[in-house]
Amino acid sequence: xxxxxxxxxxxxxxxxxxxxLPLYLFFSLVxxxxxxxxxxxxxxxxxxxxxxxMRGLIEFExxxxxxxxxxxxxxxxxxxxxxxxSETVAAALQSEARRVLADAGLEITNSxxxxxxxxxxxxxxxxxxxxxxxxxxxxxxLSSISAFRPLIFVEAFDLFPNRQSNRRGQTPExxxxxxxxxxxVRSAL
Numbered sequence: 001x002x003x004x005x006x007x008x009x010x011x012x013x014x015x016x017x018x019x020x021l022p023l024y025l026f027f028s029l030v031x032x033x034x035x036x037x038x039x040x041x042x043x044x045x046x047x048x049x050x051x052x053x054m055r056g057l058i059e060f061e062x063x064x065x066x067x068x069x070x071x072x073x074x075x076x077x078x079x080x081x082x083x084x085x086s087e088t089v090a091a092a093l094q095s096e097a098r099r100v101l102a103d104a105g106l107e108i109t110n111s112x113x114x115x116x117x118x119x120x121x122x123x124x125x126x127x128x129x130x131x132x133x134x135x136x137x138x139x140x141x142l143s144s145i146s147a148f149r150p151l152i153f154v155e156a157f158d159l160f161p162n163r164q165s166n167r168r169g170q171t172p173e174x175x176x177x178x179x180x181x182x183x184x185v186r187s188a189l
Contacts, residue, residue, distance in 0.1 A: 077149055077150065078149065078150055078151050078185075079122070079150050079151070079184070079185040079186060079187055080092075080125075080150050080184060080185065080186040080187070081186075081187055082186065082187040082188060082189055084186065086116050086118075086123050086125060086186060089123075089125050089184070089186045090113045090116065090125045090127070091113070093113075093125055093127050093152070093182070093184050094111055094113050094127045094129075096148070096152075097111070097127055097129055097145075097152065097182050098111055098129065100141060100144045100145055100148060101129060101131050101141045103141075103144065104133075104137050104138075104140040104141035104144055105133055105134070105137035105140070105141075106131040106132065106133035106137050106138065106141055106178075107131060107132045107133055108129060108130070108131050109130045109131060109132055109177075110128075110129070110130040111127060111128065111129045111130070112127065112128045112129075113125075113126075113127055114126040114127065114128055114181070118188065119188070120188070121187070121188055121189055122185050122186065122187060122188055123185070123186040123187075123188050124183055124184075124185060125183065125184050125185070125186055126155060126181055126182065126183040127181070127182050127183075128156075128179065128180070128181045128182075129179075129180050129182065130177065130178070130179045130180075131177070131178050131180075132162065132175060132176070132177050132178075133175065133176065133178075134173065134174065134175055134176065135174065135176060138159075138176060138178055142154070145182070150184055150185070151184065151185070152182050152183070152184050153182065153183045153184070154180055154181070154182060154183075155181040155182065155183045156179075156180065156181035157178070157179075157180050157181075158178070158179040158180075159176055159177075159178050159179075160176065160177045160178075160179075161174060161175075161176055161177075162174075162175040162176060162177055
């Protein structure tokens, strides 16, 4: 056999390559199948917690629905109802926000209804208001806003001190200019 290998090197290499090539292809295929199987196991492991969560939700669906129904009444006084039009709610929000700030003693210098952001279940209605007054008035206005129903959220808040002249004999009063972006929610359903 050794003599044949020495005399027929090309043939020996060809026969060896013919035997090694199928072995290489077989092990490549087995390796890729094992790798794919590991990927599938990872995906299954990632899905199992979701399935357990869904089974738990299905199991407690009636209890969750009862709790959701009890919360629904509490939410109704926190947002504007869907029966009101978005533009009507925007005008009402602007009017009420101006009234709350004016009742606190702030002088309204500008107000503007911003673009309505529509989402799946809610419309987010925003108003930008610029007012001038003292810090105590601003504090009272923010307290009134937090107690207002339907809820009014403060999305953006910028505060600037106003310049005062230094005249002798006058006690300097610190006035502020505040720019607020207020937002309220309307049910879209």
